[in-house]
Amino acid sequence: MAVDPFLLSIRFGYGPGPARPLPRDPSDLLQPLAGPDQMAARFPVAPFAVIYDETRAYQIDMRLRNQLRREVRAMDAPPADLLERLDAASDAARWHIHEGRRRQARSLGAALARIAETDDPFRERLTRFWADHFTVIGKNGLTRWSASAYVEEALRPRLTGNFADLLIAAVTHPMMLLYLDQSNSIGPNSEAAANKAAQAAADPSRNNATAGGLNENLAREVMELHTLGVGARYGQEDVRQLAELFAGMMAILNKDGLTFQPARGEPGAETVLGRSYGGTRPAMDDITAVLRDLALHPDTARHLARKLAVHFVSDDPDPALIDALAARYLETGGELLPVYELLLHHPAALSPPLTKAKQPFDFMASSLRALGVPGARLAGLDRTAVQRHLIRPMTRMGQPWEVPTGPDGWSEPDVAWITPQGLAARIEWAMALHDHLEDNLGVTPPDPRRLVDTALGPDAHQAVVFAAGAAETRAEGIGIVLVSPQFQRR
Amino acid sequence: MTRSTPCPPSDAMVRRVLDRRAFLFRSGALGCSLAASPLMTPVTFAAAPWDTRLVVIILRGAMDGLDVVQPYGDPDLTALRPTLVPGEAGGAADLDGFYALHPGLGDLLPLWDRGELSFAHAVSTPYRDKRSHFDGQDLLEAGTGFAPGEPAPRDGWLNRMLQAVPGITSETAYAVGAGEMLLLNGAAPAASWSPDQELSLSPQARRLIELVYETDPLFHANVLEAIQLTAAMEAEAAAPDPEDDLDEETAQAAMMAGMTVPEGNAPHLKLAEFTAGRLRGEARVAAFSINGWDTHANQGNALKKPLTALAETILSLRAGLGSVWGQTAVLAVTEFGRTARENGTRGTDHGTGGAMVMAGGAIRGGRVHGIWPGLAEADLYARRDLMPTADVRAFAAQVMRGITGLDARVMEQAVFPGVDLSAAPEPRKLII
Numbered sequence: 001m002a003v004d005p006f007l008l009s010i011r012f013g014y015g016p017g018p019a020r021p022l023p024r025d026p027s028d029l030l031q032p033l034a035g036p037d038q039m040a041a042r043f044p045v046a047p048f049a050v051i052y053d054e055t056r057a058y059q060i061d062m063r064l065r066n067q068l069r070r071e072v073r074a075m076d077a078p079p080a081d082l083l084e085r086l087d088a089a090s091d092a093a094r095w096h097i098h099e100g101r102r103r104q105a106r107s108l109g110a111a112l113a114r115i116a117e118t119d120d121p122f123r124e125r126l127t128r129f130w131a132d133h134f135t136v137i138g139k140n141g142l143t144r145w146s147a148s149a150y151v152e153e154a155l156r157p158r159l160t161g162n163f164a165d166l167l168i169a170a171v172t173h174p175m176m177l178l179y180l181d182q183s184n185s186i187g188p189n190s191e192a193a194a195n196k197a198a199q200a201a202a203d204p205s206r207n208n209a210t211a212g213g214l215n216e217n218l219a220r221e222v223m224e225l226h227t228l229g230v231g232a233r234y235g236q237e238d239v240r241q242l243a244e245l246f247a248g249m250m251a252i253l254n255k256d257g258l259t260f261q262p263a264r265g266e267p268g269a270e271t272v273l274g275r276s277y278g279g280t281r282p283a284m285d286d287i288t289a290v291l292r293d294l295a296l297h298p299d300t301a302r303h304l305a306r307k308l309a310v311h312f313v314s315d316d317p318d319p320a321l322i323d324a325l326a327a328r329y330l331e332t333g334g335e336l337l338p339v340y341e342l343l344l345h346h347p348a349a350l351s352p353p354l355t356k357a358k359q360p361f362d363f364m365a366s367s368l369r370a371l372g373v374p375g376a377r378l379a380g381l382d383r384t385a386v387q388r389h390l391i392r393p394m395t396r397m398g399q400p401w402e403v404p405t406g407p408d409g410w411s412e413p414d415v416a417w418i419t420p421q422g423l424a425a426r427i428e429w430a431m432a433l434h435d436h437l438e439d440n441l442g443v444t445p446p447d448p449r450r451l452v453d454t455a456l457g458p459d460a461h462q463a464v465v466f467a468a469g470a471a472e473t474r475a476e477g478i479g480i481v482l483v484s485p486q487f488q489r490r
Numbered sequence: 491m492t493r494s495t496p497c498p499p500s501d502a503m504v505r506r507v508l509d510r511r512a513f514l515f516r517s518g519a520l521g522c523s524l525a526a527s528p529l530m531t532p533v534t535f536a537a538a539p540w541d542t543r544l545v546v547i548i549l550r551g552a553m554d555g556l557d558v559v560q561p562y563g564d565p566d567l568t569a570l571r572p573t574l575v576p577g578e579a580g581g582a583a584d585l586d587g588f589y590a591l592h593p594g595l596g597d598l599l600p601l602w603d604r605g606e607l608s609f610a611h612a613v614s615t616p617y618r619d620k621r622s623h624f625d626g627q628d629l630l631e632a633g634t635g636f637a638p639g640e641p642a643p644r645d646g647w648l649n650r651m652l653q654a655v656p657g658i659t660s661e662t663a664y665a666v667g668a669g670e671m672l673l674l675n676g677a678a679p680a681a682s683w684s685p686d687q688e689l690s691l692s693p694q695a696r697r698l699i700e701l702v703y704e705t706d707p708l709f710h711a712n713v714l715e716a717i718q719l720t721a722a723m724e725a726e727a728a729a730p731d732p733e734d735d736l737d738e739e740t741a742q743a744a745m746m747a748g749m750t751v752p753e754g755n756a757p758h759l760k761l762a763e764f765t766a767g768r769l770r771g772e773a774r775v776a777a778f779s780i781n782g783w784d785t786h787a788n789q790g791n792a793l794k795k796p797l798t799a800l801a802e803t804i805l806s807l808r809a810g811l812g813s814v815w816g817q818t819a820v821l822a823v824t825e826f827g828r829t830a831r832e833n834g835t836r837g838t839d840h841g842t843g844g845a846m847v848m849a850g851g852a853i854r855g856g857r858v859h860g861i862w863p864g865l866a867e868a869d870l871y872a873r874r875d876l877m878p879t880a881d882v883r884a885f886a887a888q889v890m891r892g893i894t895g896l897d898a899r900v901m902e903q904a905v906f907p908g909v910d911l912s913a914a915p916e917p918r919k920l921i922i
Contacts (some may be wrong), residue, residue, distance in 0.1 A: 139624045181638070182878060216640045357708075396668055396687060405670055406628075406644055418708050418714035421682050424689040425715070427699070431691075461705065467698040476695045483699065485706035 449476025766810025892921025
């Protein structure tokens with residue numbers, strides 16, 4: 001069947017760009033995806049591993065600062081050189097926080113740069129899709145600005161492999177362990193629990209506040225969000241048993257991240273969905289084993305199939321598409337590339353209309369791509385510019401960068417995004433873009449009528465064509481094209 | 491939801507609505523017969539089945555309840571706080587001989603005298619020990635999910651309250667401000683708008699945008715609403731409506747009663763003005779945040795700014811609501827309290843028990859509610875924090891019952907599953 005290149009480009013990529021070739025058929029999207037990740041090499045994002053060194057350095061600086069502060073406080077008239085050393089130490093400690101924020105800004109710039117210049121756009125969409133499926137929010141120390149580093153390290157290298165590998169990489173990543181409280185969880189019958197109980201008995205004045213226990217948070221989300229789906233056939237006891245299996249897995253940021261401490265694990269076997277895992281001694285292998293089985297569960301196949309269809313095609317997808325995706329997933333043992341291949345060839349996924357609304361990040365990214373903004377300029381934006389021109393407007397549009405409301409990620413339906421506030425923020429940003437192009441991004445703003453041709457092609461709606469020519473200024477013309485429903489939908 | 495629902499119902503959708511209405515009828519709030527009554531105008535019904543107003547303010551950063559509503563009658567307080575001098579000696583105003591109000595809220599004293607201001611002390615959510623702002627705020631707004639590993643909260647308690655009420659439209663509830671309000675997230679429709687959102691369109695750009703949106707109803711409806719909202723904001727900012735005598739009269743009356751009417755362009759005042767404007771119209775519920783309570787150092791200074799913002803917000807709501815203030819309850823809640831002891835930097839650290847603020851003409855004011863646990867070391871939570879003696883959710887629930895007429899079971903089962911309402915006074919003791 002003949003495929004509309006514009007539909008293909010918009011539904012499975014970030015739309016056209018002035019210097020980017022349009023995909024003529026699905027293989028133009030799938031072939032680059034099977035090849036090397038060129039954009040990751042060209043616009044690098046710092047890997048999560050830097051957080052470990054940073055955390056150690058941060059802690060050393062904080063210790064020095066705290067020690068100097070104690071000395072200063074103990075004196076009635078601290079000498080000037082001591083106060084100077086305290087100031088210097090405080091600045092050194094604060095530098096790590098600022099550097100964390102700068103790193104976050106650079107990674108957002110790099111994400112946009114990749115999208116602006118890539119000829120492998122489906123990879124960028126899949127990166128966002130799986131980052132959302134395995135949502136994390138940084139809430140401790142330097143992890144607060146490190147969601148992109150986690151995506152780059154755990155998810156992006158595994159977009160096209162087997163889902164089990166992606167699942168294991170995400171669920172056992174320090175970012176996830178900290179976000180969903182796994183690092184605090186200890187088995188109720190573990191050595192660690194027994195030690196804590198003994199300590200509490202020896203010193204009753206110690207509040208039981210510090211006594212740890214089992215935390216089901218990660219186990220529950222793995223079943224509900226990452227694998228089986230909320231409607232699937234599992235019960236509270238399965239969650240509990242999975243949590244007991246997970247106990248012992250934790251993140252230590254000033255070492256090398258993931259660690260498994262058998263003393264915190266729950267002794268004995270656990271039964272998840274009718275299958276027994278583990279023996280007397282808790283071990284990491286049991287965790288990977290249960291994750292591999294969860295990955296291949298038929299309910300997981302359906303859950304993932306549905307999510308892919310909803311995200312890429314329609315909020316109310318054709319059930320035949322979901323069935324086909326789930327079947328392909330199970331046939332191939334959870335291989336993702338064949339699933340994507342089916343998605344991009346399925347008639348339901350290749351026919352109009354485009355009914356979804358681009359999320360704010362995707363809207364901004366596709367706008368910058370349509371205007372031909374050079375990647376190097378985006379990757380080189382400083383933190384102030386990123387904050388002012390990207391993060392703040394994105395927040396007003398309803399999508400604060402890397403701070404979704406919960407582990408279930410961002411909303412899919414268009415009504416969640418196209419609200420009075422969200423739409424006003426989109427219009428304000430789009431109308432102001434013209435001036436930023438000239439001032440900050442090194443782009444001569446195009447004639448709005450050309451932007452219509454580039455971005456929407458021969459099937460551009462008459463109203464948009466008319467508006468692009470009838471606008472009073474080039475800035476308004478560009479803004480109107482970008483906020484038109486035809487550009488906003490995908 | 492239709493505004494003139496026939497009764498009895500004729501289709502499945504209406505039947506569902508009426509089932510819920512029948513449920514409310516049993517609880518005494520609203521029955522089908524009342525909905526059809528000619529005395530209820532369609533507009534009133536569409537907005538909400540009640541006429542009172544509820545504003546919930548989230549105080550982000552953990553407000554120090556011990557410094558804001560100071561238990562200066564407790565003999566242990568002074569020793570705990572060497573530089574944060576409590577009571578009249580520190581400039582606070584006596585409330586009832588035991589508690590004194592921080593001077594930063596001094597402008598609210600006329601409200602206290604008129605019975606439009608009250609507090610609950612030694613309250614908290616069931617969140618304990620981790621003392622993380624992030625988790626504490628999420629749980630405060632979710633109102634559920636406190637046990638370790640319980641499902642992550644996905645909707646907020648104010649939204650669940652709205653879910654229990656028929657006739658909710660997208661105009662009934664507003665989340666105001668740029669920040670996310672988990673409190674109002676959920677299945678019930680709720681609008682969100684940040685009053686500093688601009689939409690500066692030339693007349694031609696506006697015409698062209700409306701033209702390109704004609705084929706897409708979702709974009710069309712929402713851009714029109716955005717244009718209306720920004721136009722209303724601009725009109726109010728440019729010139730107060732000269733025909734709005736009500737505002738003028740209220741402002742004068744407020745002045746006579748010794749109340750200041752805050753003026754200016756501070757963000758919290760813009761929030762309050764916008765909120766008042768919506769609540770004078772169809773809206774019945776609004777929520778927003780006041781930040782800046784995380785006073786780890788130099789609290790004597792650091793607390794001034796957020797307290798001024800809170801006082802001015804309440805006074806601005808009062809002035810902006812005019813006669814509607816008499817039917818309004820404002821609740822201000824925070825994620826947790828702060829340490830009983832002052833720390834080494836003349837501030838306080840993350841704690842547990844704290845205070846909640848209630849204001850409004852609908853509030854039965856002039857009292858500090860709660861059971862005082864004492865501040866002796868053995869009375870403190872974990873020997874460091876004010877011991878919570880009541881669940882702040884129980885107070886919120888009882889206020890909501892008083893405002894909406896919703897049944898206790900709605901609170902215990904849907905809004906705050908499992909909450910013990912007996913921890914707070916009956917609605918009639920909190921609401922007039």
